Amino acid sequence: MKIECPCCQSDLIDTKNYGKKTGGAVGAVAGAAAGAAGASTGAEIGATAGMIAGPVGIAIGGITGAILGGLLGGAAGCATGSAVGEVIDENILDNYYCRTCGHSFSCKRNQ
Numbered sequence: 001m002k003i004e005c006p007c008c009q010s011d012l013i014d015t016k017n018y019g020k021k022t023g024g025a026v027g028a029v030a031g032a033a034a035g036a037a038g039a040s041t042g043a044e045i046g047a048t049a050g051m052i053a054g055p056v057g058i059a060i061g062g063i064t065g066a067i068l069g070g071l072l073g074g075a076a077g078c079a080t081g082s083a084v085g086e087v088i089d090e091n092i093l094d095n096y097y098c099r100t101c102g103h104s105f106s107c108k109r110n111q
């Protein structure tokens, strides 16, 4: 889709994506925090599974479960935050910037 500046009809348009970037970062932090909460559950599951292999298995299983819980939470949160941020970019912020005249404007997709 070709986007033109509403002021000067230039097609040298940049997207700012502030919301997407911010949302992704915030989502990653929030997701990691939620993942950390889930990490203790992951650690328990890992430790339980590791019991089969004895004390060493419990330790390794617990650590692996905790790390996986944190990582998965962070990745999921980042994806969710980016998606939310994109919606904010599209609907609330002036996400487009004209490099010819410096005008910022919003332009909904599929128009």
Ligand SMILES: [Zn+2]
Pocket (backbone or CB within 6 Å): 005, 006, 007, 008, 009, 010, 098, 099, 100, 101, 102, 103
């Ligand atoms: Zn312009």
